Amino acid sequence: MFRKLHDPGPSAVTVLIDGKAVSAEAGENLAALLLRQPEGWNRTSTVSQSPRAPYCMMGVCFECLAEVDGVGSVQTCLTTVRDGMRVSRQLGRRMLSA
Template sequence: MQHDLMFKRLENEGCGTVLVEIDGAAFHARAGETVAAAVLAAGMIPSRTTPLSGSSRAPYCMMGVCFECLVEVDGVPNVQGCMTLVVEGMKILPQTGARHLSMAEQEMYS
């Protein structure tokens, strides 16, 4: 399936761009757009897998309700892509399964 046909951007004259890295590839995202919109435009589908079954997921509601848009941003897992704006130099990776807790987080939650 060709994802670029599924998510065609509307023309937006005069819109600036920021250079981000999406799953290891350079991508010119539109200034002011969300990480989830950039991920879809770049074709990073799926953008995450579920912790239990490993099934594929991608941004869905685009308004912060469903949590299907979770990605890793600049080394921070579980970032809600639809609620986060892209910034120059941002590194975006797919969220694979459950995030791993640091020793400090494990102690805090135990």
């Protein structure tokens, strides 16, 4: 959906998105990275389970939620990527689990 205009070069880090290793620029925004993936979505909605993607990029719409390093409903537009970060797309409503 989006593309980056420059090559991160040697500063690249690796982020795992649903187990797939993808390259990202150190210090960049996680939602921006998600918008460069061919899937183009990061969660399914809680009522109709329809795919959603980052919308406002400034922390107000809560569309960019995903599971980051085991924590659910993280606002990816307010999250900076880290090497080895594990991101999972979030499906439907969050559940309490043991």
